[in-house]
Amino acid sequence: MTLVTGWGRFPVIDTEISRPCSLAAVGEAIAATAGAIARGNGRAYGDAAIGARATIAMTSFDRIRSFDPATGRIRLEAGVLLSDLIETFGPRGFLPFVVPGTRFVSVGGAIAADVHGKNHHCEGGFGRYVERILLRTGQGETIEVSREDHSDVFSATVGGMGLTGVILEASMRLRPVETGWIRERIISASDLTAAMRALDAGDSATYSVAWIDCAARGSELGRSLIYLGEHANRGDLPDDTDEFPTGQAPGFSVPIDFPSMTLNRYSIRAFNELYYRKGARRAGGDHVVSLYPYFFPLDTIGGWNRIYGRRGFLQHQCVIPGHGAREVLGDILERITRRGDASFLAVLKKLGQGEGLLSFPLPGYTLALDFPLRGDILSFLDEIDRLVVAAGGRLYLAKDARQSRATFEAGYPDLPRFNAIRQTLDPEGKIRSRLSQRLFDEVQP
Amino acid sequence: MTSRKTVLVLGGSSDIGRATARAFAKAGYDVGLAGRDVAVLEPDAADLQARYNIEAKIWAFNALDTASFQSFVGSLPSLPDVVISIVGLLGVQENAQNDLDHAATIMRSNYEGPALILGLFTEKFLARGNGTIVGVSSVAGDRGRASNYVYGSAKAGFSAFLSGLRARASRGGVHVITVKPGFVRTKMTEGIKLIGPLTVEPQIAGNAILDAVQKQRDVIYVSEKWRLVMLVIKTLPEAIFKKLKF
Numbered sequence: 001m002t003l004v005t006g007w008g009r010f011p012v013i014d015t016e017i018s019r020p021c022s023l024a025a026v027g028e029a030i031a032a033t034a035g036a037i038a039r040g041n042g043r044a045y046g047d048a049a050i051g052a053r054a055t056i057a058m059t060s061f062d063r064i065r066s067f068d069p070a071t072g073r074i075r076l077e078a079g080v081l082l083s084d085l086i087e088t089f090g091p092r093g094f095l096p097f098v099v100p101g102t103r104f105v106s107v108g109g110a111i112a113a114d115v116h117g118k119n120h121h122c123e124g125g126f127g128r129y130v131e132r133i134l135l136r137t138g139q140g141e142t143i144e145v146s147r148e149d150h151s152d153v154f155s156a157t158v159g160g161m162g163l164t165g166v167i168l169e170a171s172m173r174l175r176p177v178e179t180g181w182i183r184e185r186i187i188s189a190s191d192l193t194a195a196m197r198a199l200d201a202g203d204s205a206t207y208s209v210a211w212i213d214c215a216a217r218g219s220e221l222g223r224s225l226i227y228l229g230e231h232a233n234r235g236d237l238p239d240d241t242d243e244f245p246t247g248q249a250p251g252f253s254v255p256i257d258f259p260s261m262t263l264n265r266y267s268i269r270a271f272n273e274l275y276y277r278k279g280a281r282r283a284g285g286d287h288v289v290s291l292y293p294y295f296f297p298l299d300t301i302g303g304w305n306r307i308y309g310r311r312g313f314l315q316h317q318c319v320i321p322g323h324g325a326r327e328v329l330g331d332i333l334e335r336i337t338r339r340g341d342a343s344f345l346a347v348l349k350k351l352g353q354g355e356g357l358l359s360f361p362l363p364g365y366t367l368a369l370d371f372p373l374r375g376d377i378l379s380f381l382d383e384i385d386r387l388v389v390a391a392g393g394r395l396y397l398a399k400d401a402r403q404s405r406a407t408f409e410a411g412y413p414d415l416p417r418f419n420a421i422r423q424t425l426d427p428e429g430k431i432r433s434r435l436s437q438r439l440f441d442e443v444q445p
Numbered sequence: 446m447t448s449r450k451t452v453l454v455l456g457g458s459s460d461i462g463r464a465t466a467r468a469f470a471k472a473g474y475d476v477g478l479a480g481r482d483v484a485v486l487e488p489d490a491a492d493l494q495a496r497y498n499i500e501a502k503i504w505a506f507n508a509l510d511t512a513s514f515q516s517f518v519g520s521l522p523s524l525p526d527v528v529i530s531i532v533g534l535l536g537v538q539e540n541a542q543n544d545l546d547h548a549a550t551i552m553r554s555n556y557e558g559p560a561l562i563l564g565l566f567t568e569k570f571l572a573r574g575n576g577t578i579v580g581v582s583s584v585a586g587d588r589g590r591a592s593n594y595v596y597g598s599a600k601a602g603f604s605a606f607l608s609g610l611r612a613r614a615s616r617g618g619v620h621v622i623t624v625k626p627g628f629v630r631t632k633m634t635e636g637i638k639l640i641g642p643l644t645v646e647p648q649i650a651g652n653a654i655l656d657a658v659q660k661q662r663d664v665i666y667v668s669e670k671w672r673l674v675m676l677v678i679k680t681l682p683e684a685i686f687k688k689l690k691f
Contacts, residue, residue, distance in 0.1 A: 021632065063492035074495075088471075088496050 040106025046401025078108030138426030192222025464651030508558030
């Protein structure tokens, strides 16, 4: 048995881990236990990639099966990391259509969480570009699912948190790009209303995201920097610039767990003030930045999750439907700033329609916040959840470690359909995670 | 035929073998993967071709079947520029103490097979007048330790073989490199307690081997920390060393 956590380092769970190297061994790992889940690179924050009994580590499956440079179609094993795809195919003029805030996620994990990026408002999520998925079900069948074959299983697998079976391989499309650079424009917004307006105005931009300074209060509540981005063409680059930036290894690693006192309202406020001023100075005209800092600002700090101390942290990411979102988001931000342990990182962005039955996105605004795990944070977040549910919103399962069943069930109306599909694929309940035990599975008497 | 350089990786399905093949393919080499089970090598060859737009071929090769070596080398359509042996077997020391067959298999897998095949390639390279030979040995060969001396002694023999081969071959334009990986996180070391700061991922080992070939190094420790660790281990007086339990 091994102690395992998600990226948020809470909860800590004792699980069996197997590291199969062949498809047959994956089948054996599923058959051998009552309650296994696949784990990619462990970047889900909570308990999504920890098995009820056993965890199947899939990172050995890191092969590209085929690639067609004429169409950008790629077939690959589920353990391939997006960082690998970017470094390998970027210089050949192809990038994933969708990248989340870290590139260190596996393709299997990206499908299971139907991850979104800064382009969800106009280009959809990761699952939209996935065409076929090879799946090993709890019953021991290996099936290939797509929008044409087993379409119900396909729509349950995209965003299905690995609960329809172990994702073995996938076929998907990559985006042709001229360069690995982004033409970025930063807009500063003095409050929440201005930030949401700037995001609305940025609907036509391929990429858009707002960074909210949660330390700003009162009339400055929701003070933000909005980052818009487009893929830069060759002509946008200075002559002496390589078309593809060299991948950066984490420049700095957090070597130890910070004492949990390090992050307090004063240090966070000082950091945020600095960050806001620095960004505001660069606001205005376009400039070209490498895709790495644009898409993955935190990846440059290896192990940044350790700054929250040994007890770990929670990320709360909700989406609020467009209508009336301003009021609800304002209410949430208000409560957070009143508490004082303002989030180290708060991100606001617009989302479009989700792809799968349990995909997180719905048309509206998503807000993501980090909280160190201490004090009454759990009950405080329950309070926030009530606002989210009342507004018709939901929480992102890939980030979640603590939402209640009631919150989950209220947020995901397609849950009964999902459960019915899962039941036919896996009547014995072989595929189960800690997250599914907490939110999906029938409670054992 | 392409004009790219070619590398042949013996023991290509091991984790270090796969990582090394990727490093060379990324650098533009055509790659040959050789191993006992070609079915296992196929997806790796496809991976290299899809990633790096190079040619990758697979060959059946069994390091214990020394009788087949001449015909194996003869069957290759062309002589590669670089040959790398990552063949090896850690085995189980306790079993090897009483099971002589197991001990012999460890010795043959880590010394006899790799030394004979690399020796054979070296002769071909010398006849051609160029080429690079890489033997992946081990820090375990630097001094026999209580916990793994069957494996270690075979690696020691292999290191000594490479050392002599290097001295002789260098006069004929052929370069021989000895690689001592230290702890690498692989299938072979799974379940063995490794010391974090002294352990590297296979990819690091693969890149280090490519770097050693490009720079024509003689003996490399994949992580330079190991050079120091082994220096200390090698210089400990025997009276103290024999009391250590590692």
